[in-house]
Amino acid sequence: MEKYVYTFGGSEAEGNTTMVNTLGGKGANLAEMCQIGVPVPAGFTIITDVCNLYYENDGNYPEGVTEQVDNALRYMASVMGSTFGDPQNPLLVSVRSGARKSMPGMMETVLNVGLSPKTMEGLIKKTGNPRFVYDAYRRLITMYADVVMEKAAGMEPEEGQGIRLLLEEMMEELKKEKGYALDSDIPADELKTLCDGYKAKIKEVLGSEFPDDAMAQLWGAVGAVFKSWNGKRAVSYRRIEGIPEEWGTAVNVQSMVFGNMGENSATGVAFTRNPATGENEFYGEWLTNAQGEDVVAGIRTPFAINAHSINAANEELPTMELKYREIYKQLLDIRDKLEAHYHDMQDVEFTVQEGRLWMLQTRVGKRNGPAAVRMAVEMCREGMIDEETAIMRVMPSQLDELLHPMIDPATEGRYTPLALGLPAGPGGGSGKIVLTAERAEELAEAGEKVVLVRAETSPEDVHGMHVSQAIVTAKGGMTSHAALVARGWGKTCVVGCGALDINVSKGTVTVDDTVLKEGDIVTVNGTTGNIYVGELPLIVLDPEKNELLSTFLGWCDEKRRLGVRTNADRPEDAEQARRFGAEGIGLTRTEHMFFGEERILAMREMILAEHVEEREKALAKLLPYQRADFKGLLTAMAGLPVTVRLLDPPLHEFVPHEKELIEELAEAIGKDVDEVNARIEQLTELNPMLGHRGCRLGISYPEVTRMQARALLEAAAELKQEGIDARPEIMVPLVGNHKELADQKALILEVAEEVKREKGLDELHFLIGTMIEVPRAALTAFEVAAEAQFFSFGTNDLTQMTCGFSRDDSGSFLPGYVKKGIYGADPFQSIDQEGVGQLVDIATERGRERNPSLKVGICGEHGGDPASIAFFDRVGLDYVSCSPFRVPIARLAAAQASIQK
C-alpha cells in the first residue's frame, strides 16, 4: 500500500525537510522541526500526490488514505493525550494547505475542526472556559461555512461577501443591540445562542446542515483545501509565479493549540533575522490572548517581540522579552536551533497555550533585497553557508531594490510628512493615488505611475499592487498581506497608517483637514513609513559605496563565466555602468548622437542630399561631433572594449513630419519645400522595421559608413597618441547575408588604412563584427563568421523577425497570448528559448565552427533578464550586455547560472 499520510509530533516524525515535494513546504518543515526537537503540536500530512489523484478521480481519494488518516489520528491522540472526536477529552485540529512553494493566502484553512455539541462539553470541562469554547465553535462555524459549505453549494460570491458576511453581520447586530464594544464582551451563553442562529442561517442560505460531527468536519475541510488548489486565486498566483499545476498541494492536519485561552496564552510570528534590513536580530510581533489570525489580520496592533522589533506603532505596548521572559528565552533558543539547522533565515509562527510554547510553522523567511544581500554575506562570514550558497540566496530581481530609487535624504527633511505608517517595504516611490487595484492597472497600462492606497489589501489586489510604485494601507502590521507581498517584490510599502480615511466611492483620502483625490500625487518612504503630498526627488544608491553589496558582487564575479558589458550611448552612462561593474560596452547606438540641434540639421541635409557629393558635405559636418562622442566613450571605458553599432534606424526617423517643421527645414538647408516633401514621402515605409535600415543604409550610401568608421578610428588613433587604451569594436547592424558584411568590412578596412596613414600610426587595434538579428544571419552563421571577429545577438529584432511580432504593434495580441499560455512569458522580456533561442544556439555553434576565435555576445534587452542570462550561459556566449542599472543583476544572474551548471 502506497504511503499517503506522514505523522509528526513528540520529537519524532515520519518525514523530514528533504521530502518537500511530497509533504509540501509546511509539512516537511513541521516534520523537520520535530526531528530537531522543537516543540510542535502533533499532526500529519496528506501528501501532494493525493491532490493530483483527487483531481484525477473526480474528487475521490485513493484507497488507503482513510485508513492511514485514522491511524494518524490515533498517533496524535497518543502524543497529545487527547483524542479527535472524543466527547470527554477532545482534540481539535487545524486543516491547512502546504504546497512545495509557499502560496500565502491563496488556499484555504479551517481551524478548530472537531468541535461540536458532542465534544464541546468535554472541552468546557477540560478548560473550564465555556466562553472560549463557544467562541472557538463560532469561529469554526463561520470558517467552515465560508470555506467548505458555500463552495460545495456551488456559490461563488465576491470576496468578503456571501455567508461569512451574513454571519459576521449577525454578530455585529448582537453587539449593537447589547451595546458590546468588542467581540470578547459577548458572554458565553449569548455566543451559544449566536451559534444556533448561525447554523439556522447556514441551513437557510446554503440549503444544508452544518455537520456537527468531527470526522465529517475533518474530511470536509481536507476536501476544501484540495479544491482550493484550483481556485481562481491560486491559479492566477501560480501563473504569475510560474508554479506548475501538477505540483499539487499537501494537506496538513495538526493539533490545535490556543493562544486565546487567556492572558497566559499568546500567539505570534517572528523572523530569525530582520527581514527588512537583514540585521542579525530576532524580529517579531505577538499578541496575548489571541489566535494567529489576529496578528496577521491587523485588527489589533501587535506588540513587539523584543526591543529590536519596536516601531512607532507599538512602542507603548509590552514586549515578550520583558513580559514573558522565560518563554522568550525558549523562543530565542529555538531561533538559534532553527537557523543552525536550516542555515537560513526562518519565518516562524508560534503559540503559547497556558504558558506552554508551541511552534506551528517554520519556513524560509521572505526578505527584501538589501536584507537578502546582508544575510547572504553575513551568514557566509558566520560560516553558516558557503559563497555559492550565498550567491544563490539573492534573487537577481532583489538586487534591483538596492539599485532602486529612494527619497533623496538630502532634501527629504524639507518636506513635512502627511502621515506616518509602518515601514513595510523599503525604498521610495511616487505616483498618482489610486484607490482600487483595477484603477491601478488601468492607469499603469496608460503609462502612469501610481501609488495604491487601500484600507488593507487582499490577494485580489495583487495585480494592482504589482503595477504600483508604492503601496499604502491604513490597517495592518508588518506581517500583513500588503507588507508580505510588497517585500517579496522589493516594492515600497507603508502599512497600518491609521491616519488615512479612505473613501473609495468618493475617491478621496482624508488626513485631518487635507483631502486628497484619486489622481493627486504622493511620495512614499517605505524605509521610514512617511507619506508626503507631491513628488519628492528620488535617488539611487551607489552600489560601489555599499560594502556588503560590493563584497557580494565580488563573489559573483569569481564564480561567473559570462562577461557583463553595458549598453551605453553617453560617457556618463558608460561611467555609471563601469562603477556597476561593466566590463566594456556591448552596444553604443550611434543614432542617438545625431539628435541635438546642429547635428540633426546636418543629418537631415545628408538625408535630403541629391547626390554623393552633397551627402559627403553634410557628413563632413557630422564627423567632428561623432569623433568627439566616441572619444568620450572610449575614454570612459579605457582598457575595455567599446562596441559601436553603425547607423541602424531608417532615415525617416530623422526627418520632421509636420508641415511647419518641414518648411523650416527646407529653408534652413536651402531646398524647395516640395522637394523636401517628396523625399520625406519617399522615405515613408509600410514596414520600416523590415525596410531600408541597418547595413542596408551603409551599402546604399557607403559614405555614411565611411564617415562613422573614420570618426571612430580617428578617435581611437588620437587617444592612442594621448596614451589612452581605446578598444573600439565596429558592429555592422542588420546583416542577413555574409556579403553585406564583406561589403561594409572592405569600406571600414579602407578607412582604417587611410586613418593610420594620416595619423602616422603603424598599428591601430580594432575589431569588425556584426549584430546577429536577422534570422537568415543566424542560419548562415558559418558564412557570416568568415567575415566577422565577433557576433552580438540583437535579440530584440531577432525576436521580432523569428516570431513575426512587431514590438510596436504586439500590444494588441501579445498580452492575450501570455495570458493564454501560448508563450510562457513575454518573449521581449525573457528570451523565447525554443524558437529564438534555437537560432542563438545555431549561430553560436556554426559561427565558432568557422571561426574558433569568434567572440559572441548579446546586446538586446534580454541581456539583463536573469532567465535569459542563464540560457546564454548554457549556450556558451562570451558576454551579455545590458543597461547600466542591470549590470549588477547580470553579474549575479551569470554567477548563479555558473553555479547551477
Added chain:
Amino acid sequence: MEKYVYTFGGSEAEGNTTMVNTLGGKGANLAEMCQIGVPVPAGFTIITDVCNLYYENDGNYPEGVTEQVDNALRYMASVMGSTFGDPQNPLLVSVRSGARKSMPGMMETVLNVGLSPKTMEGLIKKTGNPRFVYDAYRRLITMYADVVMEKAAGMEPEEGQGIRLLLEEMMEELKKEKGYALDSDIPADELKTLCDGYKAKIKEVLGSEFPDDAMAQLWGAVGAVFKSWNGKRAVSYRRIEGIPEEWGTAVNVQSMVFGNMGENSATGVAFTRNPATGENEFYGEWLTNAQGEDVVAGIRTPFAINAHSINAANEELPTMELKYREIYKQLLDIRDKLEAHYHDMQDVEFTVQEGRLWMLQTRVGKRNGPAAVRMAVEMCREGMIDEETAIMRVMPSQLDELLHPMIDPATEGRYTPLALGLPAGPGGGSGKIVLTAERAEELAEAGEKVVLVRAETSPEDVHGMHVSQAIVTAKGGMTSHAALVARGWGKTCVVGCGALDINVSKGTVTVDDTVLKEGDIVTVNGTTGNIYVGELPLIVLDPEKNELLSTFLGWCDEKRRLGVRTNADRPEDAEQARRFGAEGIGLTRTEHMFFGEERILAMREMILAEHVEEREKALAKLLPYQRADFKGLLTAMAGLPVTVRLLDPPLHEFVPHEKELIEELAEAIGKDVDEVNARIEQLTELNPMLGHRGCRLGISYPEVTRMQARALLEAAAELKQEGIDARPEIMVPLVGNHKELADQKALILEVAEEVKREKGLDELHFLIGTMIEVPRAALTAFEVAAEAQFFSFGTNDLTQMTCGFSRDDSGSFLPGYVKKGIYGADPFQSIDQEGVGQLVDIATERGRERNPSLKVGICGEHGGDPASIAFFDRVGLDYVSCSPFRVPIARLAAAQASIQK
C-alpha cells in the same frame, strides 16, 4: 610538354565536341564539324587553360605555346594550300574568342590577320582583285587599332568613340569629298591612300606604329582576345549569367574565307529548323559578295535562303535555293548531317568563297517558346531524342510565352518603348490609360479595353485591375500587390516603372517630355517590362487546342514526382487552372471574398463591433457569401483537395481611410464618426506585416474562425449531400507557436461537430493544417506537426521574416543588392536556398519526423519559379501551388527536377 594548341581542318581534327571545357564551345564545334566531314576552313584552338596561365603570368604565355602555334600554322598551310605570312601565296586568318558558354559580342575578334604590304601583292596576284585586298587591309587596320592597339595604349574611350571613330570619320570625309555614296564606290588606289592615312593617324593618336608583320599581328590579336576575357563588358555579362571567371576563354585562329570576293562569293547564317515556329524547315538568310558582319549588321537586307525563309522584307530578292542550286544542296546535306549528329536544332554560319562552301560555325540555336515545344515533341517523334531529353529542351520560362497574348515579335522591334519597368506579369496588352479602378470599371463596362496605371495598387483596386488588359505601377517590386494579383490572373503587368509621373487629379501620365492623358492608348509588354505609346499588334496561342503542348505536358506529368496545385480564389480561376492541369487548390485567400459592396459593409461592421455579440451579428451576414463562394470552389475542384486559408491580413486593410468614406461608413452602420475614426486609428500599425493578423486575429476573435470554418464545412456537407466529392483543407495562417494552431484547431473541430450534427452526417472529411511562414514555426516544426495534418510553406512571408525584408519596402535597396551580387536573384522571385530554403528543409524534416503522414506543400509565389521548384523537389515536398497560368510551367519544372535528379 602540355598540349595547348589543337588543330582542325581537312576532314580531321585533334579535338571534338566533348572537349568543350578545354576548347570552348566554338573550338569544340569546329573540331567536331571536321570530324563529321563538314567543310571547315582549317585552323587551330589555343585552349582555355592558356587564358588562366596568361593572367597568372602577367600576360606571358606558357612554354611551348609559340612552338605549337608555329606547327599549327604549318598544318593549316598544308590543308589550305596557302601559307600564313607567305608573300607569294598568303593565308589570312581570323582570331576569335570561344568560351565554354557563348558570350555573344562580349569579347574581341580580329579578322584578316596576316595582311600587310609584304603579303598584299601576292594576294592581289592570286585574287586579281586589288580593291578587295585594300578593303580587307582597311578593315584589318581599323579593327586592330581598335581592339589591340588602343587597349595596349591604356586608353579606354566610351563605346563607339576612340580610334575606330576617328578612322571611320576619315573614310566618310573621303566619300563626301569625292561624292561616293557607298564604301564600295571607293576605288582601290584611293583605299590604298586611305590606309596610309589610317596608319599615320594611328601613330599620331596611339603613339605606336601599326605592325605590318603577320606574326606580330597574330600575337597581338591573340593577346587582345585573352585580355578581353577580363574586359568590362565580359565581366559584367559573366556576373549576370553566373559564368565563373576561372573558366577562361579559348582563342580560335582560323583561315579566312571571303564571301566578298565577287558575285560567286556569298555569306549567310541559317537555322536547321525555324527558330520562331519550330517547323522542321531549313531557315536562313544570306548575301552575295559580303562578309559575315554584313548579314548580321542589317546594313543590307539579306536574302532568304529558300522559299520557307521568305518574308515581307526579302520577297523580291533572290533565294539561294534558286540562285546557287548546287551550293544550296550541299548546305542542305550539311544541315541533315548536323542535326543527325547533334540531335538538336543548329544555328550555323557559312561562307561561299568563289563557289566553294565553307562552314564557319555551328551551335545550338536559340528558339522561342512555341518553337521549343514543337521541336522537342517533333524531334522525339522523329526518334532523334527521347522524352526526357525533349522535356529538358524547353525552358520553363518559354512556356509562359505560349499561355499569354504577346506582342507580335515580328513587329515589336519597329517601335521605341516609352519607358521600362519590371516585367511582373508576362504577355502583352493594349488599351486606354485609366488612372483609377473606378474609371477602369466604367470604361470596361462600356466595352473599352483599358490599361490601369497607378502609383501602386491596393485590395480596393482589384475590381479595376480585373477588367484591365494590363496593369502598370510606378512603384513596387516583383511581388508587390499589383504583381501578385496580376500573375494570379495571368494578366500583363509592369511594376516599379519609376519613370512614370502620375497625376491623378490632372489625369496625366508624364515621362520626360511626353505627356499622356487618360484615354490615350498604350501597349504593355509584361515579358520585357517595356511600355509603348499606341497599339501594337498582339498574337495569342490557345494551349488547350495546342496538341503539341498537351503531348509535351503529358510527358512531363509522367516524369514528375511533385504534385502541382494552384492558388485560386474564384471558381473561374480554379476551372482555368484545372484545364491547365492543376491537381487541387493549394491556397484560397478568403479575404478577397470580403470585397464587393454588401460584403465589405458587413466586414466593416464586424471590425468596428464593440463586443462579441455585435461581431457575431456582422459575421452572420458574411457567412452565406462565404459558404456560396466555397461551394463554387469545391465544385470546380470536385475530387481534388481545396486548401482554404483563414482570414490573414490585418483588419485595417478592410476599412476606408478617407474622410468622406469614413463618414459614409459611419452612417451606413449607424455609428458615431468619432468612434469609427478612433477604431480605425487603433487598427493602424507601425509594421502591419508583423502585426495583428493571421491566426492572431482568430485567437483574438474566435468567432471569426468559427464563421469561416462553419461556412466551409457547411459548404462541404451540403455538397456531400448533393453527391459532389468536396475535399476541404483548412489552413491556419501565420502560426509561430504550436499552441496557436492547437487553439484554432480546437475551435474548428468544435464547429465541425456542430455542422455534422446539424446536417445529420456521420462523417465529414477535411484536413486541418498550417502555413509555415514564420521562422519560429519552421524551427519548432516538430511541435507544430503534432497539431497539423499538413504544412504549406508561405515562402513570401517566410522570406520577408527570414531575410528581414519588407516586400513592400525592399524596392529601395533590393535591386541594388541583386546588382551587387549580395543575393544571386531577387529572393522574392527565386527562393533563397541558403537561408529561407534551410528553414524549408528543417521544417519538412522535423515535421515528418513527428508526423510521418504530414503532407507538405508550398503556396508562395515561389511555387511557380522553376529554380525554386527544383529546390522543393530536392527537399522532398509533396506539391507546389502556383497561380493558374503558371501551372503548366510548374509541371515542366517539376519534371525537369525529377529528371535531373
